[in-house]
Amino acid sequence: MEFETKGLRVDLSRAEWFTSTRSGPDGxxxxxxxxxxxxxxxxxSKNPAAATLIFTTAEWDAFVGGAKDGEFDL
Known part of the structure; x- marks a missing residue:
C-alpha cells in the first residue's frame, strides 16, 4: 500500500511495526x-487495519521533544 501525503511517498506494505518497551503486558x-x-x-495496536497517522520527521521530533519536556503531562 503506497500513497503520498505531506509531500512524502509512504509504502506501508513493508513497514516494521513496534510497540514501546514501556507498554504494559496487556497492551x-x-x-x-x-x-x-x-x-x-x-x-x-489493537486495530492495525484502522486508520494510520503519518508524521514528518520534524513533526515527530517536535512531539517527542514535547513529551520529554513534559508538555503533555496532566
Missing part, C-alpha cells in the same frame, strides 16, 4: 510505530 492502550523512509507511521 490495552498501546500504539505501534514504524519508521518508513522520511515518514513516521502510528497505528492502534
Amino acid at each position: 490495552d492502550n498501546c500504539v505501534e510505530v514504524a519508521f518508513v523512509g522520511e515518514a513516521i507511521a502510528v497505528r492502534d
